[in-house]
Amino acid sequence: MNDFVFHSPTEFIFGRGVEVQAGERIARCGGRRVLIVCGGGSARRSGLLDRVVKALDDAGLAHALLEGVRPNPTDDKVREGIRLGRAEGTDWLLAVGGGSVIDTAKAVAAGIRYAGDFWDFFDGSATVTEALPIGVVLTIPAAGSEGSGNSVITKTATCQKLSLRTPYVLRPKFALLNPELTLTLPAWQTACGITDMLAHIMERYFTNTPATVVTDHVSEGLMQAIVEEARRVTLNPQDYDARANLMWAGTLAHNGLCGTGCEEDWASHFMEHEVSAFYDVSHGAGLAVIFPAWLQWMAVHHATKVAQWAERVWGVSPAATPQATAEEGVRRFRAFLASIGMPLTLRELGIEHPDINRLADSLHRNKGEFVGNYVRLTRKDTEEIYRLAQ
Ligand code: NZQ
Numbered sequence: 001m002n003d004f005v006f007h008s009p010t011e012f013i014f015g016r017g018v019e020v021q022a023g024e025r026i027a028r029c030g031g032r033r034v035l036i037v038c039g040g041g042s043a044r045r046s047g048l049l050d051r052v053v054k055a056l057d058d059a060g061l062a063h064a065l066l067e068g069v070r071p072n073p074t075d076d077k078v079r080e081g082i083r084l085g086r087a088e089g090t091d092w093l094l095a096v097g098g099g100s101v102i103d104t105a106k107a108v109a110a111g112i113r114y115a116g117d118f119w120d121f122f123d124g125s126a127t128v129t130e131a132l133p134i135g136v137v138l139t140i141p142a143a144g145s146e147g148s149g150n151s152v153i154t155k156t157a158t159c160q161k162l163s164l165r166t167p168y169v170l171r172p173k174f175a176l177l178n179p180e181l182t183l184t185l186p187a188w189q190t191a192c193g194i195t196d197m198l199a200h201i202m203e204r205y206f207t208n209t210p211a212t213v214v215t216d217h218v219s220e221g222l223m224q225a226i227v228e229e230a231r232r233v234t235l236n237p238q239d240y241d242a243r244a245n246l247m248w249a250g251t252l253a254h255n256g257l258c259g260t261g262c263e264e265d266w267a268s269h270f271m272e273h274e275v276s277a278f279y280d281v282s283h284g285a286g287l288a289v290i291f292p293a294w295l296q297w298m299a300v301h302h303a304t305k306v307a308q309w310a311e312r313v314w315g316v317s318p319a320a321t322p323q324a325t326a327e328e329g330v331r332r333f334r335a336f337l338a339s340i341g342m343p344l345t346l347r348e349l350g351i352e353h354p355d356i357n358r359l360a361d362s363l364h365r366n367k368g369e370f371v372g373n374y375v376r377l378t379r380k381d382t383e384e385i386y387r388l389a390q
Pocket residue numbers: 038039040041042043069070071072073097098099100101103139140141142143144145148149150151152181182183184185186189192193196254269283284
């Protein structure tokens with residue numbers, strides 16, 4: 001087990017109706033002028049935005065609104081938010097939505113205080129040292145951005161979807177988690193979220209670090225719980241308890257807990273980010289295609305931990321070889337993903353003729369010669385994995 005620092009300072013407030021606490025919490029922290037960030041309309045349609053605005057009014061806070069953040073959020077919206085926030089004298093951000101909204105709020109929070117272009121943080125030419133504080137009202141359990149220090153933004157001009165990682169500066173001060181808000185999620189978005197949270201655990205679980213017994217069992221238990229609750233919510237989308245368990249699982253999957261003491265991998269995420277940058281697919285659906293292909297490749301080249309995962313999470317009996325055990329686990333994982341309505345190939349994802357060379361070239365241009373840690377993948381390896389995903 002490696003040495004580690006586990007830093008998860010976000011205050012999570014969980015339960016029915018908690019979104020009305022947004023105003024009093026920001027006021028208590030000294031906020032006066034809030035920029036609300038939200039998506040393409042779901043929060044407005046459900047009445048959530050009105051409730052949040054009222055909560056800010058009740059707390060005597062001034063507010064402005066940055067609306068229309070789209071999935072796979074783009075740099076132009078961040079720039080619009082920075083301009084608006086500066087004009088309004090914003091001192092707090094409140095993200096009302098999912099990963100795309102929260103990530104946009106984080107980029108605005110960092111960019112508002114920075115004299116240069118915010119993209120400098122994403123391409124690595126500058127480091128975020130300060131940012132405005134952020135609160136979150138979460139509407140979809142998926143990206144885990146409510147508890148992470150990361151932000152993922154696409155620069156449209158160059159088709160680059162890059163993640164900014166700031167373990168300390170950009171973690172939200174609080175996240176209000178009301179599972180009832182997720183009852184309006186379409187089955188597709190629910191399934192994308194389930195896939196993404198499983199992927200966040202797996203990116204950490206597939207490690208060569210020895211003796212990560214506690215972290216392994218925490219991760220295995222969490223993956224099993226997600227699979228169980230996914231089955232329940234698929235049968236009954238109005239099941240509050242299933243929604244509640246999934247909401248908490250999405251946060252725990254990505255707040256760092258599942259990576260304690262491990263060298264993490266992240267190759268599948270970086271490979272998927274290329275797919276969603278070029279083809280604008282939902283991140284979770286992209287992962288449903290890429291992660292099993294990565295696992296299939298690993299079953300052949302480095303089966304050890306994949307076989308453990310197959311036995312402990314998917315109940316596979318040990319076969320004659322670790323490869324065979326691992327392959328059965330991948331088969332069960334794919335069957336699960338199909339059962340919740342996820343695509344399993346790039347073609348099923350709607351990409352008839354994927355430009356594999358372009359995906360692999362861009363991946364290594366953005367991430368360097370090697371990608372991932374469980375196996376340090378070369379350009380040749382990642383191309384093979386993209387081809388397995390076809
Ligand atoms: O825009 P609206 O109208 O709100 O609709 C959204 C959007 O179309 C809809 N939705 C959200 N809550 C809803 C709802 N519809 C009905 N009822 C509700 N309660 O869901 C759609 C997807 O929203 P989005 O925010 O894009 O989803 P998600 O949370 O999956 O975020 C995905 C983004 O996060 C990034 C992904 O790459 C992607 O860009 N990630 C961010 C991470 C981080 N910051 O730590 C880590 C992740 O690995 C991920 O890469």
